[in-house]
Amino acid sequence: MEAVMRQEMSSGVFGNYQVPPQFLDEVFNSAGGVNPHYENIYQQFVKFNKEEFKELNEQAKSAFFNQGITFSVYSDKAKGVERIFPFDLFPRIIPAAEWARLEEGIIQRCVALNLFIQDIYSNKHILKDKVVPAELIFSSNNYLKAMLDFKPVGGIFTHISGTDLIKHSDGQYYVLEDNLRCPSGISYVLSNRVAMKRLLFPMFRKLNISLVHQYPQELLATMQSVAPEGVDVPNCVVLTPGVYNSAYFEHVFLAHNMGIPLVEGRDLYVDKNFVYMKTISGPQRVDVVYRRLDDAFLDPLAFKPDSMLGVPGIMAAYREGNVNILNAPGTGFADDKAVYTYVPDIIRYYLNQEPILNNVHTYRCEKDDDFQYVLENMDKLVIKPVDESGGYGILIGNKATKAELQEFKSLITQNRRKYIAQPIMALSMHATFIEEEGRFEPRHVDLRTFTLLGKDRQYVLKGGLSRVALRKGSLIVNSSQGGGSKDTWVMTDDNFQG
Amino acid sequence: MLSRIGNSLFWMGRYIERAEHIARHARVQYASSVDAPLSQKREAVLESILDMATNREGYFNVHSQLNEDDVVRYTAVSETNNFSVLAYISMIRENARGARDSLSIELWEAINSFYHKINAFSTAGFQAEEIEYFARRIEQNSYVIKGYIDNTLLHNAVWMLISLGIHLERATQVILILQTKLKDIEKNNSSKFEEAVDNFQWTTVLRSIEAYDMFMRCKKTTPNKHHVLDFLLFDTAFPKSIAFSLSCVKQFISSIPFPDEEKKKESLEFIAGKLACRFQYTTIDEVEEKASEFLKQTLNTIYEIAGLLDVKYLKYH
């Protein structure tokens, strides 16, 4: 009897699960017991044997492939290659109370950053008061003079933000990064949830999980709330760089779910300072543009002159107040990793409140003391370029070879403004199904949240994209670098009895 | 609907019809060269295949003389020919992809899998005889795709734009086939009075348009110029006649929500309506003598309609 039991245990999907000693495990406590908010779902999952679970996993994968939920990967050699974003069936669960605090903190942060951008493009009080060094802002490539003295409708610059959080081994959440330009990933959140419901429907009955499907409506309402003055029924569109963009699926997904046109730059034009869409029924005015296009490509007249993707003259129409653009151009200086350090001060300055979310301590190489510290402690730090995204150009000190360390040393020395360093954060781990092993193993996760700011409206998606570093020991969760994702369940109440 | 999407739908329709007609014409002509009466020269057949697909010039840019395998390969699959049947299949898929959001899943999958199947076809050692198999695939898949168009889409502007493309192109292709044949017959002056040859030529035309049996059922007589032209130009019940296609063109143009135009006389609806009416109220006796001229005029008006559609409503760059 006992032998049979053991057989079952090790053939189950949790067979030989080792709770990582030096990291926080979201599901299990250090003694190996299941955390209360995971109890219910654990009981469901532990019943699967390896074969059953493998089959379920295959079903999920083929569902994603058939729906075309893919992204393209760029590398030096080939053009884009289509892949599905690996999806893990074991959801990440956040208790209601924990979430409530997070949500408060996320809103606080996004509101403060929005005020910061507004201030920088107008009076620059925060610079004059020496809270943030002016040189830091003026030297940023993403600080656009085309935005100076311009205030968009409702004073909103960052309508859509993606705040990236991690949970450290101290059990606290830390903000890793603010994404204030074109944060992506929401289509995965919604598709993950659809797939989960299809495959694991009974679990949704037992648990009270916050809904996420209303995000597209919320986004549309946000767009409508910031329509140019005097426009009652605004025409909203999603502007995509085109089918070859890595996030094209998401552009189609959002347009489709909001029921608004997906347009390319060549579908739009500007005449008499108004933006029009070329339709078979003649020109149709466009009032609000959710653009999934970088600032530099938005308007060849105002920015990169050889951009074929943008709309010539749209910046003029924008400044004249005849169209609104989401997010506003020029928000990128505020999610610069060097500005990140100042966000707690920014929150205190504008809101007169203590920051709710923690910042990871950051060393700025342009500061002499910090620079010295970084050079001496490279093996204990993560070193990042301030202006890149997608996990490119990062050095993780304790994983790097001698040659890599040496290379980075010279890189940093050559361009100190470009690099920051942070202590290597102990991202929490989460049980994740590893196909090759046929069972669950702990992997590092982070959490991208999605926030919408409109005129007199704020919304944080109750959930998010839990990104998983699928490679053993890896801390890099980006989809382009071998990351996967999990559905994220925010509980509506913390009554775990079920 | 965005003009760019409209453009993709319209051209998707046109290319579907064009690929089908070029493939079928090449197949039928090639087959006819095998069992032709003595006077039917092989060279003339090859020229006629090139002419109908308006490929003559391109062909002689790459090949110095007429050769059976070369002509058929060039028309069907050659990579040096941007107007080969294979190239049109790629363009069908490209346009479908551009408008994918407007199509049904079934239609998109039919087009996509057709594209992949045809591309798997070995083009390397393509022999003239293979046109039979190749063209039949094209023709069948064209009907499958058109079946999905008619039966899985809402019959709204999306469907109407595709159908407009199909019918505009069908009228064009039928005219090109007739023009080619009239030219062939003219060249073959010596055999002008041989009834057998004449009969054979017009039978081939009917087969190139898949119209032979319906012609016989209708006319119950040996195919000759008079009857074939009458049937293919004016029979309002036959879906491949020019009259039929043009009446569809007129109907779609007036139903698609294009904006109203200021000047009625220059409007698209007016030109398309006038052309369609002309085919309703003309008899073969009025045009038989000047058939070539009449076809040429008609084709020009069709091109004018296509040009106006493009400039006025479907332009996006």
Place this chain on the structure above:
Amino acid sequence: MTTTYEITYSTHNTYEEDVREALFSFLVIPCQDETQKLKSLRFSNSLQLEAFQYQNTFGFEVAQLYNARPFKELGFQMIATVEKEHRFLPFGNYYSLQEEQSLLQDYNFYIEHHLFLGTGYYTTIDQVYTDKVLIRQENESVYNYLNRLNLYVYQMLEFDPEPTHVCTTVNEVLKLGKGVCQDFTHLFIALARRNKIPCRYVSGYLNQGLNLTGTAVMHAWAEAFIPGFGWQGYDPTNNLLADFNYIKVAHGCDYNDCSPLKGVLKTNGRQKTTYGVKVYPLLLSAHTEQ
């Protein structure tokens, strides 16, 4: 006292292939400030398009034309009359040396004028040219320095339209020792900013009755900030201070903010652009038509 000018800007563009769609942007309208008033303004173009205007970041009016019908040729003309006031030019310094410097070193002053203190693509001087940077003497006022700088640039460069183009940077100019008004101006700006004096690029028109360099086309000069006085125009191409003979269109950080004609066109072949300006003071007898 005032002088009234009639200014004509005209350009003719021809294209080898049809232009399918185009948006043109003209930064050519004389601006309005304390010394200039726009009395009349007229546009015409060969395509009969309706021009529309917007205000750029620096508050200057930009005229635009949009066209979606194929064309191979575009002629555009602006005729403006401008009333220009004669103002006193600065002479000597207005603040003490110490006051001047404490203002220029002030952090808030830097923040207010950062656009005209930082350097960019056109105006960043390479280290190899450090010896060519004219440094303000310790006991030299901003006013004296700027006069010296104007002469310095005027003498250093030879006016020659051949070797430079719209993308030429100060480093290339320093290497060549030659250039046009745009290059003279960029160099002046780069050096002034090196001395922490806010300085901006100006484009405009120059009275053609004076036999000066750079009158046949749109002219460029610099405006530098003199503590206690404000912005004053310097024309290093002619070693002059900008006075009522200078009609300003716009200012910005560098040429890129002031280029008179920008266009985004959809066409394939090559294109040719010609343009010219006429700037005449309307004398009292100007109405005696012939």
